Amino acid sequence: MNHWIIHLIEQGGYWGIFALMVLENVFPPIPSExxxxxxxxxVARGSMTFWPLLLVGTVGSTIGNYVWFLLGDRFGYARLLPLVRRWGRWMTxxxxxxxxxxxxxxxxGQWVVFALRFSPFLRTMISLPAGLAHMKHWRFLVFTFFGAAVWNALLIHGGRLLARFTGAQEVLGWAIAALTAGVIGWYLWRVATWNKNRA
Structure with a gap:
């Protein structure tokens, strides 16, 4: 399965990476890392180039985060509260x-939107309160875009470095297995420990 995921990402090309990055920030099927x-x-193998990859990945991240921002901005606290009370367990x-x-x-303030692009667990979560606070849309998009661009550039560079080592594919396969297990485990733990009274 791990090799299938790697193959899927590579074969999807730029559009595939764009779609996965949008989904990863709405509901993470595969981590952005x-x-x-x-x-x-x-990029290291020559089948992609750095700048187009960085652009599509960053635009995908920004759009995915914008979905949560719009949810907070349009719903507001009053309408979001019943939604969380009803579906909070499954939304974790x-x-x-x-x-x-x-x-x-x-x-x-707004700098937290930029800074939390580097946090695996909070980078999507912060989009919702930014929307609830009715942060200006253009400001949210700018800070999200540049924060995501820095993070994605670091990830691309990490992938290029990894490609230099023998057995990089196998290492990446184990990393996918570990991260997938971690995400599933975290989700199940959140569902099992969700407390309706606290929510």
């Missing part, structure tokens, strides 16, 4: 999480 890392290996999101993220956003 894997998507852009495989892209970096493709408690109202307390949203309140904490919103307080953090209000304390640190």
């Amino acid at each position: 894997i998507i852009m890392g495989v892209g970096g290996i493709a 999101m408690e109202w307390q999480d949203i309140e904490k993220a919103s307080a953090f956003f209000r304390s640190h």
